[in-house]
Structure formats: structure tokens, C-alpha cells
Amino acid sequence: MNNEYLYELIEKAKRNDKGSIGKLLTILESSPPEAFKLLDIVLRETKSKAHVIGFTGIPGSGKSTLISKLLSFYKKENCKIAVIAIDPTSPLSRGAFLGDRIRMQEHSLAPNVFIRSVSTRGLKGGLSFAGVAMIEVFDYLGYDKVFIETVGIGQAETDIMNSAHTIIVVTMPGIGDEIQALKAGVMEIGDIYVLNKSDKEESQKTFEYLNFVIESNELVGRLGWRPKLLKTSALMNYGIEDVMNAIEEHLQYIIEHRYFDSKAYLRRKLLVKLFIEKLLIDKLELEFERLNIEETPGLRNQLNVLREKIASSLKELELYI
Amino acid sequence: MEVIYTGVRQTPEQVVETAIQEDVDVIGVSILSGAHITLMKRLMENLRAKGVHDIPVFLGGTIPLPDISEIEGMGIDRVFLPGTSLQEIVKYVYDAALNKRKKKHE
Amino acid sequence: MFNEEALEELEDKIRKWEKSTVVKSLERFRERMEKFTTLSGITIKNVYTPLDVRDIDYFDKLGLPGEYPFTRGIHATMYRGRLWTMRMFSGYGSPEDTNKRLKYLIAHGETGLSLAFDYPTLIGLDADDPQACGEVGVCGVSVSSLKDMEIIYNGIDMSSITTNMTINPPAPVLLSMYVATAEKQGVTYERIGGTTQNDPLKEFIAQKSYVFPPEPAVKISMDVIEWSIKNLPLWNPISISGYHIREAGATAVQELAFTIADGIEYVRQLILRGLNVDEFAHRLSFFFDAHINFFEEIAKFRAARRMWAKIMKEWFNAEKERSLWLRFHTQTAGVSLTAQQPFNNIVRTTIEALAAVLGGTQSLHTNSLDEPFRVPSEFGAKIALRTQQIIAYETGVADVVDPLAGSYYIEWLTDEIEEQAWKYIDRIEKMGGMLEAVKKGYPQREVTEASYRFQKEVEERKKFIVGVNIYVEGGEEEIRNVPLLDINQEEIERRQVERLRKLRMERNNEAVQSALNKLSKAASRNENIMPYVLDAVKSYATLGEIMNVLKEVYGIWVEPPIY
Ligand SMILES: Nc1nc2c(ncn2[C@@H]2O[C@H](COP(=O)(O)OP(=O)(O)O)[C@@H](O)[C@H]2O)c(=O)[nH]1
Numbered sequence: 008m009n010n011e012y013l014y015e016l017i018e019k020a021k022r023n024d025k026g027s028i029g030k031l032l033t034i035l036e037s038s039p040p041e042a043f044k045l046l047d048i049v050l051r052e053t054k055s056k057a058h059v060i061g062f063t064g065i066p067g068s069g070k071s072t073l074i075s076k077l078l079s080f081y082k083k084e085n086c087k088i089a090v091i092a093i094d095p096t097s098p099l100s101r102g103a104f105l106g107d108r109i110r111m112q113e114h115s116l117a118p119n120v121f122i123r124s125v126s127t128r129g130l131k132g133g134l135s136f137a138g139v140a141m142i143e144v145f146d147y148l149g150y151d152k153v154f155i156e157t158v159g160i161g162q163a164e165t166d167i168m169n170s171a172h173t174i175i176v177v178t179m180p181g182i183g184d185e186i187q188a189l190k191a192g193v194m195e196i197g198d199i200y201v202l203n204k205s206d207k208e209e210s211q212k213t214f215e216y217l218n219f220v221i222e223s224n225e226l227v228g229r230l231g232w233r234p235k236l237l238k239t240s241a242l243m244n245y246g247i248e249d250v251m252n253a254i255e256e257h258l259q260y261i262i263e264h265r266y267f268d269s270k271a272y273l274r275r276k277l278l279v280k281l282f283i284e285k286l287l288i289d290k291l292e293l294e295f296e297r298l299n300i301e302e303t304p305g306l307r308n309q310l311n312v313l314r315e316k317i318a319s320s321l322k323e324l325e326l327y328i
Numbered sequence: 329m330e331v332i333y334t335g336v337r338q339t340p341e342q343v344v345e346t347a348i349q350e351d352v353d354v355i356g357v358s359i360l361s362g363a364h365i366t367l368m369k370r371l372m373e374n375l376r377a378k379g380v381h382d383i384p385v386f387l388g389g390t391i392p393l394p395d396i397s398e399i400e401g402m403g404i405d406r407v408f409l410p411g412t413s414l415q416e417i418v419k420y421v422y423d424a425a426l427n428k429r430k431k432k433h434e
Numbered sequence: 435m436f437n438e439e440a441l442e443e444l445e446d447k448i449r450k451w452e453k454s455t456v457v458k459s460l461e462r463f464r465e466r467m468e469k470f471t472t473l474s475g476i477t478i479k480n481v482y483t484p485l486d487v488r489d490i491d492y493f494d495k496l497g498l499p500g501e502y503p504f505t506r507g508i509h510a511t512m513y514r515g516r517l518w519t520m521r522m523f524s525g526y527g528s529p530e531d532t533n534k535r536l537k538y539l540i541a542h543g544e545t546g547l548s549l550a551f552d553y554p555t556l557i558g559l560d561a562d563d564p565q566a567c568g569e570v571g572v573c574g575v576s577v578s579s580l581k582d583m584e585i586i587y588n589g590i591d592m593s594s595i596t597t598n599m600t601i602n603p604p605a606p607v608l609l610s611m612y613v614a615t616a617e618k619q620g621v622t623y624e625r626i627g628g629t630t631q632n633d634p635l636k637e638f639i640a641q642k643s644y645v646f647p648p649e650p651a652v653k654i655s656m657d658v659i660e661w662s663i664k665n666l667p668l669w670n671p672i673s674i675s676g677y678h679i680r681e682a683g684a685t686a687v688q689e690l691a692f693t694i695a696d697g698i699e700y701v702r703q704l705i706l707r708g709l710n711v712d713e714f715a716h717r718l719s720f721f722f723d724a725h726i727n728f729f730e731e732i733a734k735f736r737a738a739r740r741m742w743a744k745i746m747k748e749w750f751n752a753e754k755e756r757s758l759w760l761r762f763h764t765q766t767a768g769v770s771l772t773a774q775q776p777f778n779n780i781v782r783t784t785i786e787a788l789a790a791v792l793g794g795t796q797s798l799h800t801n802s803l804d805e806p807f808r809v810p811s812e813f814g815a816k817i818a819l820r821t822q823q824i825i826a827y828e829t830g831v832a833d834v835v836d837p838l839a840g841s842y843y844i845e846w847l848t849d850e851i852e853e854q855a856w857k858y859i860d861r862i863e864k865m866g867g868m869l870e871a872v873k874k875g876y877p878q879r880e881v882t883e884a885s886y887r888f889q890k891e892v893e894e895r896k897k898f899i900v901g902v903n904i905y906v907e908g909g910e911e912e913i914r915n916v917p918l919l920d921i922n923q924e925e926i927e928r929r930q931v932e933r934l935r936k937l938r939m940e941r942n943n944e945a946v947q948s949a950l951n952k953l954s955k956a957a958s959r960n961e962n963i964m965p966y967v968l969d970a971v972k973s974y975a976t977l978g979e980i981m982n983v984l985k986e987v988y989g990i991w992v993e994p995p996i997y
Pocket residue numbers: 064065066067068069070071072073107110203204205206207239240241242243992993994
């Protein structure tokens with residue numbers, strides 16, 4: 008790919024040409040040298056404006072449906088929104104089946120909405136990189152909000168979630184045990200807890216339980232923010248506006264407390280690490296595949312072969328500079 | 329291989345827009361209602377109007393034979409009739425995607 | 435029914451036979467396959483004898499025709515009295531086209547009409563909805579308002595015919611249109627006869643023309659049934675359908691089990707509404723597939739009758755005999771037809787139709803040979819109808835009741851299928867019934883897996899389809915000279931859209947709005963929506979407008995992917 012073509016894509020993407028944006032995102036997923044050039048341009052723009060919101064929670068809790076309903080409200084506000092859906096419905100033997108979009112298709116033609124599905128497969132170590140880099144690209148292209156959907160399990164997804172200004176944990180009624188588990192892990196990270204599917208009969212009990220957990224300070228919010236608990240039914244379309252208001256309130260909070268820019272700063276710093284990490288891991292994996300342990304017996308020799316290869320890949324980094 | 333599934337009852341415009349945002353290698357459409365001529369014409373026109381010329385499109389469904397040449401004339405790459413094996417379809421998609429990527433790199 | 439001594443002797447003989455005669459025979463020829471199975475995967479032995487049916491109590495399991503448990507048929511004389519109804523699905527293009535077609539059928543003696551609707555109508559969209567573009571009038575007739583229904587029945591005396599309407603989520607609307615049209619003709623409610631398919635559960639399992647989420651979908655369907663029971667004594671408000679489940683790739687056992695489980699759910703729902711089982715049970719009807727594995731299909735139909743009678747009697751304490759009848763319509767298997775060498779499809783349809791008749795169906799639709807390609811041509815539809823007539827008038831199979839009863843194989847298979855179906859039903863009962871099972875995606879997943887398994891068996895040549903994986907020679911071309919049904923789609927769509935535009939201008943829009951508001955409030959209050967839908971229809975509110983009101987209240991369904 009020549010530079011002209013890349014610049015042309017960037018120019019067109021800035022005018023919100025969806026095809027060009029789509030191609031830029033593919034570059035981030037699959038082509039490090041071009042990704043480097045693209046991000047080098049993107050990160051020269053120092054001002055970060057996009058509000059990044061992460062949606063996490065167990066599969067089936069209604070994240071995609073909730074996002075779709077939120078899109079309807081935000082569209083009225085004339086807001087430009089990108090959705091990054093990192094949630095393969097089914098990891099098949101050699102591929103992935105991506106079904107988050109089904110819930111959001113009513114927005115597929117909206118000029119101010121861009122939806123991209125990302126598979127956790129195939130990207131190996133590159134998922135964190137691709138995810139965080141996509142946030143930067145949408146920010147650069149002038150998107151006001153970036154929604155990220157993930158089940159939030161694994162290092163990569165945690166990295167991505169940590170890059171979000173606002174984290175929404177979506178849960179549903181009747182999952183007592185799961186809540187215990189969440190409490191131990193994911194539940195600690197939420198700024199806003201959404202009890203979705205509250206059209207279900209069992210919901211009041213779960214709500215009271217969650218409320219107790221939050222009230223009793225078992226869950227401490229990030230950055231001094233007191234976590235909020237909201238009830239919604241994404242299916243029946245109620246409580247959605249409350250979620251939107253809570254998101255905006257949280258945004259005000261982090262702006263007032265000067266966390267907005269520091270978050271962006273950390274995210275960009277993380278991106279530098281992720282980029283190098285990706286190059287190294289890709290290289291290591293490649294060389295590891297090639298390593299023939301019969302020809303090089305002994306751990307010492309094997310390590311030595313890998314060390315040399317990795318050293319030479321560090322040298323390759325110069326190509327980027 | 330990654331499959332991005334849109335669910336049923338998509339308009340041609342939605343299919344095109346989804347393909348563009350997801351930057352796909354191949355578009356597959358299934359139609360059983362008999363409206364294939366009108367819908368595929370609209371889909372292809374839409375695709376071309378958006379400047380997309382390199383994504384192969386294939387169609388499966390209950391398609392009368394006399395319609396097949398008309399459909400192929402619209403620029404649709406392949407039509408699969410009932411009775412086609414899964415293997416044949418998977419192989420087609422695989423080749424079509426590779427082909428597209430090769431061309432891109434030329 | 436057998437004497438123990440004779441059975442013991444037989445057991446002995448079989449043991450010897452297996453060691454000598456069979457072994458010798460196998461030495462000369464190996465069997466064609468290592469394992470023989472039905473299409474549903476039931477393993478079959480080489481031969482069946484009285485030993486395989488020794489535990490079957492004749493009176494308990496079979497009885498006599500027209501008597502409990504109705505295994506041998508719901509009527510004592512079956513087709514010796516009246517042949518099955520040859521109900522061919524029709525309806526296409528504009529309401530005017532369909533009106534002409536219906537008049538033609540009536541002139542040729544048909545009194546049981548069957549309306550096919552186009553796709554927008556099936557999912558409750560008006561002809562001028564952007565999503566309807568290109569679909570109007572293609573796979574059936576387009577109906578967007580009472581106006582269209584009035585045109586379809588213009589000049590047809592609705593008191594002397596019955597109509598089967600294949601319609602599901604919009605069933606309350608289409609039924610209201612039918613009733614309003616009949617009313618305008620001066621036909622009283624007591625004389626309005628026909629069927630609405632109105633079976634929401636199978637939409638989620640297989641057919642996928644759902645609109646509302648499962649719970650409200652069932653609620654609306656029950657509204658239609660309840661209202662019909664109270665107002666239209668001759669109407670069959672639901673046709674509980676296994677057909678679509680089977681066509682989506684289910685096995686015969688799954689088709690049977692899921693359909694019966696759907697039926698159980700509906701009966702429960704109606705009882706919950708305070709209806710007495712004997713008040714409505716005789717108005718429930720069923721719809722099955724007749725697939726190509728001949729004996730398995732016959733056994734399936736017989737098992738279905740027996741199971742339903744037992745359920746109605748023992749689970750729901752129905753007392754009237756008619757409440758125990760499983761009355762069903764059958765259609766031959768569209769999925770068994772092939773695009774390759776399409777004239778072979780006539781043979782397939784014939785065998786399937788024969789299975790339906792030997793299984794004791796009340797009415798039958800035979801598919802046309804060209805259906806893998808298109809909406810049936812007149813040529814194809816005529817052969818399909820003639821197929822039924824040949825079976826009825828030439829073969830003699832209709833002259834005796836349940837002729838295959840007593841075949842060791844058939845009785846064993848009937849039992850086996852029934853037993854396997856009960857296992858599914860038990861599992862579904864444990865989940866809390868079919869509505870809950872559907873919400874969990876259970877039958878959806880079962881059908882998807884069965885369908886994938888079958889496709890793989892075909893590709894691995896463990897199951898054979900002539901022209902597809904054995905005796906392959908292409909041959910789709912055979913069909914090219916058969917003329918297509920000629921409809922001018924664009925013109926039909928233009929006219930339908932224009933009619934709607936005029937309607938919206940000329941009708942009393944205040945009355946429409948007021949009727950729609952009342953409907954919305956009634957739906958929110960969880961009342962039976964039928965009276966309000968009927969009023970809205972009479973004010974000439976359109977199908978799409980009424981459905982939109984209901985979508986606002988009840989939400990819409992987006993299916994989670996099944997993999
Ligand atoms: N009853 C109910 N079901 C919901 C609600 N929101 C989503 N669902 C259903 O829950 C299932 C999973 O939803 P989805 O958005 O795909 O969940 P995700 O895996 O978290 O993205 C789907 O069948 C939705 O229709 C809700 O508020 N109430």
C-alpha cells in the first residue's frame with residue numbers, strides 16, 4: 008500500500024466516508040506498517056475529544072440491545088457515535104460468528120453512527136492494540152462518543168475497558184451466583200450498573216440486592232465517583248434515558264475533576280506499549296512456530312535461537328523510525 | 329473466517345452499508361420470497377453508487393432458471409440453487425475472498 | 435393378542451433363522467449399509483415379527499377407527515365416507531388477480547379456499563412500506579387494508595365457502611378484515627367459516643416470520659382464539675403447525691414432539707384465561723409435513739393422534755369426544771424436492787401424498803414440481819392436484835380404513851416414535867412448557883443441529899438424494915420450457931401503493947386515529963385486542979398502522995443467533 012492511498016483514505020474518512028473508515032479499521036487489525044503510519048498521523052493531533060464508554064457484562068445480559076436503544080436517544084442529540092463490538096457470539100473452530108450487529112441493524116443507515124464488529128480470534132495478542140487504536144482513530148475522525156461492547160474477560164478486554172472514561176456494567180435479574188462472581192471481578196470497575204431485563208418478575212429482588220451491595224460500599228467507584236444503579240428494559244425501551252443521563256453526569260464529573268484528559272493521556276501511552284508488544288508478540292509467535300527443536304536440542308540452544316530472532320526484530324523497529 | 333450476521337429482513341441498503349462499515353471480503357445474500365430480481369438490482373446499484381467494485385456478491389435461494397442470467401448480468405458473482413453442498417459454498421467463499429485480497433495487493 | 439406359546443416358538447425359530455438362513459444369505463451378499471436408519475435416525479432391524487409388538491395392547495394402543503385413542507383414524511369410516519379435502523394453497527398478485535382465481539376455483543367445485551399472502555402482509559407491513567419494495571404480490575396476495583379484502587371477495591358468497599388463511603402475527607388483523615367483509619355481505623357470525631394459522635411458537639422455532647417477542651405473540655394468538663370461540667362457532671382459530679418445523683430440518687420425532695408441545699402450551703394458556711377445555715378443544719387443528727421416508731411418516735401421523743387424545747383426556751380431563759380428536763392438514767415436503775432433474779419431484783410428491791393418506795389426514799396440499807425454483811406454475815400445480823385425484827380414485831387406498839395397522843413394522847415404529855417424542859415433551863415440560871423452552875432457544879437449537887446433521891449425512895453420502903448425491907447429471911434445464919406464473923410485479927406494487935395513498939386521503943382519518951388510540955390503550959391494559967382491532971379495521975386503518983400500534987406496546991423480536 009502506498010502512502011498516497013493511505014492519505015487519501017484518511018482524508019475521505021475525515022469527511023465521514025464510511026468505506027474509508029472501514030478500510031482504516033482493517034489496517035489496524037491486519038497491517039502493522041500501515042497501522043503505524045496511520046497512528047503516527049492520528050496521534051499528532053494532541054487534543055482528545057471523544058467520550059469513550061465501555062459496556063461490559065456476561066453474554067446475554069443485553070449489552071447490544073441496550074446500546075442500540077441508547078443510539079436512538081443519542082441520534083436525537085445530533086451526536087456522532089462509533090460502536091466497537093468485541094463480542095464474538097460463537098468462536099467456531101477456525102473463525103468467529105459475530106452476532107452483536109443483529110441488535111443494532113436499525114441504525115445501520117444512520118449517517119452519524121458507525122458500527123464495527125471485532126473478533127477476538129485471529130488477532131491473538133493484537134486485540135488490545137486494535138481496540139485501543141480504533142478508539143484513537145474514531146477520536147481523530149471527530150466522533151463524539153465511542154461505545155465499546157465486550158464481555159470483559161481476559162487481559163485484552165480489561166486493557167480496553169481501562170481505556171474507557173465511563174464503564175457500564177450490564178447485568179440481569181436472577182443471576183445471584185454470577186453476581187457473587189462479578190463482585191469479585193468485574194463489579195469493581197463499574198461507574199454505572201445497569202440492571203437490564205427489569206421487565207422480568209424476579210428483577211426487584213436482584214435490584215434490592217445490588218442496591219445493598221452498592222449502598223454498603225462493598226463496591227467503591229473509580230476516582231471518587233459514587234457508582235449508580237439503574238433499572239432498564241432494553242426490550243421494552245424503558246429506563247434508557249436514565250442511562251443516558253447517568254452517562255452524561257459521569258462525563259461532567261470527570262471533566263470537572265480533570266480526569267477526562269488524563270484518561271486520554273494514559274490511553275495513548277498504553278497504545279505505544281501495545282504497539283511494540285504486538286510487534287514483538289507477532290514476531291515471537293512466528294519464530295516459535297518455525298522453531299525446530301529436533302535440529303536445536305537443549306533449552307539453551309532453543310532460547311538462543313529465539314533471542315537472536317527477537318533481537319533482529321527489535322532492529323526492524325528502526326524501519327518504523 | 330469471520331461471519332458477520334445481520335439477521336433476517338435486511339433492505340439492500342442495509343446490506344451494503346454493513347458490508348462497507350465492516351470492510352468485508354464477500355457479501356452473501358439469501359432470498360426465498362421471489363423478490364430476488366428487484367432486491368438484487370437495488371443492492372448492486374447501491375453498491376456501485378458507493379464506489380464499491382471489488383466485493384464479490386453471491387446469492388442463494390429459490391431462483392427460477394431464466395432469472396439466473398439476468399442476475400449474473402447485474403454483476404453478481406454466483407447463484408446457488410437448492411441442493412448445493414455446504415462444501416461447495418464454503419470453497420467458493422474462500423476462493424472469492426482470497427482472490428479479492430490478492431487483487432487488492434496488486 | 436398373541437398366545438405365549440406361539441411367541442416362544444417364534445423366538446426359537448428366529449434364533450435358528452438368524453444362525454442359518456440369515457448367515458447364509460449374508461455370505462452371498464453383504465447388506466447395502468452397515469446400519470439402516472429412518473430419516474430421523476431411528477435404527478431399523480432387518481425384519482419385524484409379532485415379537486416386536488408383543489407388548490402392544492390392541493385396545494389400549496389402537497382401538498377401532500373413530501374410537502379412543504384414535505390411532506386408526508378420527509372417523510369410523512374415514513375416506514369411505516368422505517375423501518380428504520384437496521386444499522391447494524393459492525392466492526397471488528393483486529386482490530383483483532386473487533378474486534379472479536378464487537372465482538375460477540369455485541366454478542370448478544372448490545369450496546375450501548386457501549389464501550397465500552405476500553411477504554409484507556405476512557409480517558404486517560403495508561404495501562407502501564419501504565421494506566415491502568419488490569415483494570408486493572410475489573409469493574401471495576397483497577392485503578394492506580379492508581379495501582383489499584373486499585376486492586378479494588367481491589362477488590363471492592362468503593356464507594357458502596370456507597377460507598384457510600396462512601397468517602400468523604397479523605392474524606387478528608386479517609381475521610378482522612375477513613369478518614368485516616363478510617358482515618358487509620350480510621353474512622352472520624354463525625356462518626363465517628375457515629382457519630387462521632395463528633401459531634406463534636413455531637415462528638420462533640422455525641418459520642421466523644415473527645414480529646412480537648414470544649410472550650406477547652402468544653398472548654395475541656390467544657386473544658384470537660378466545661374471541662373466535664365466543665363469536666365464530668365455525669372458525670378454526672389456530673392451526674398448530676409442525677410443517678415449518680420439519681421444513682427447517684427437524685426430524686419426524688422433533689416435528690411431532692414440538693408440535694404437540696406447542697399444542698399443550700396453547701391449551702394451558704386458554705385454560706388460564708378461564709375457558710373450559712371442552713369449549714375450545716374441538717376447534718384446535720394441526721398441520722403436518724409428509725416427508726419422503728414413507729413408513730416413518732405414516733407412523734408419525736398415527737402416533738400423533740394417539741398422543742393428543744391421551745393428553746387431552748388424561749392431562750386436561752376433556753370429556754367430549756371431539757375434544758380428543760387430532761384433526762390435521764398435511765402438505766408434502768417442500769424440502770425434499772430438488773432443483774436437479776425436477777420432474778423427479780412428481781414422484782417424490784406422490785409417495786409423500788400417499789403416506790399422508792395412509793396416515794389418515796383430513797386435508798392435503800401437494801407441492802408442485804417446480805417449487806425449488808419459484809412460486810408454482812399452473813402446469814405444476816395441476817399435476818400436483820391430479821396426483822391426489824389419482825390416489826383418491828384409482829389406487830383403492832382410500833377404500834379401507836388404516837390399512838397398514840397390524841403391520842409389525844408399522845406398529846413397532848409408531849410406538850418407537852411416540853416414545854421418543856414423549857422424551858422431548860418431558861424435557862420441555864421440565865423447562866416449564868414450550869413458551870419457556872422457546873425463550874431459552876431450546877427447540878431452535880435442536881432443529882438447527884438436526885438440519886446440519888442431515889446436510890452432512892447427504893454430503894458424506896450416508897443419506898441419498900437422487901440427482902443430488904447419486905445418479906447426478908445436472909438436468910435443471912428440464913424445467914426451462916415450463917411457463918412461469920406470469921405476474922407483473924412492478925405494476926401490482928404500483929397499483930397497491932396508489933390504492934393505499936387514495937385510501938389514506940379519503941377515509942375519515944379522525945376515526946382511524948381514535949380507533950388506533952383505543953386499541954393502544956386496550957393493549958396496554960392487557961385486554962383482548964380483537965374487538966379493538968375489528969373496529970380499527972372497519973375504520974380502514976391499514977394493516978401496517980395497526981401492527982405499529984401493537985409493536986409500540988408489545989415490542990418487536992430480534993432473534994438471538996442460533997449456532
Ligand atoms: N426480557 C428482556 N430481554 C432482553 C432485554 N434486553 C435484551 N434482551 C434479550 O436478551 C438476549 C440477549 O441480548 P443481547 O443484547 O444480544 O445481549 P449481549 O450478549 O449482552 O449483547 C436477546 O434475546 C434480547 O432480546 C430486556 O430488557 N428484557
